[in-house]
Amino acid sequence: VNIFQTEGPTTHPTSQPWPGPQPEILAPSLPRQTWASKYKFLLSCLGHCVGLGNIWRFPYLCYRNGGGVFLIPYFIMLLVMGLPLFLMELSLGQYGAAGPIAVWKCCPLLKGVGVAMLVVSSLVSLYYNVVLAWAFYYLGSSFQSPLPWSCAAPGNA
Incomplete structure (x- = not known):
């Protein structure tokens, strides 16, 4: 459907009301989902942080x-770098209402930051999946009668 066509008997079917190539008609995008309450958003942020x-x-x-001495520089860096970067990421995500690649269109110089965010997230998710796979493997192995890592195991004889 061309929104630029006019209806009526005076319009010829092959005439173009727009000079040159026809403009692209974009489909309306679906509205993005929002949080049901502030508490759900806060709990989601805590779930991602911890x-x-x-x-x-x-x-x-x-x-x-x-030991405990490590906590002093940790909390200093948390206040100086961690919380401001976390708030910047939250505010960009809330204000832009877009994904990590599209939100950086506000500054074309930093376009690669969104791609880097996706690459790092993918690598971390692979690492955590391997750690969880080890946990499930050892959980399943712990149900054997002689434990595979005990001295009575057949492989240790």
Whole structure:
């Protein structure tokens, strides 16, 4: 359907009311979903912040880098760099209402940042899937009568 065509007996079917090539008619995009409440948004943000790395790796890093003394530079960098970058990412996502690649169209110089965000997210998801696969493998192996890692296992005889 051409929205530029006029109806009526005076319009010839082969005439073009727009000089030159016809403009592209874009289909209306569907409205993006929004959060039902502020609390669901807050819980979603907390779920993304507190992940496997915070529960599994953070205590190890504290122990390796000096125990409680490590918390001082950690909290300083959290306040100076972590929270402002997190708020910038949230505000760009909420204001732009677009994905990570399309939201950086506001500054063409930083167009590659969205692609880098997707690449990093893909690599982290692959890493976490491998860690979860190990956990499921050892969970399944723990149901064997002589445990495969015990001294009574047939492979250790």
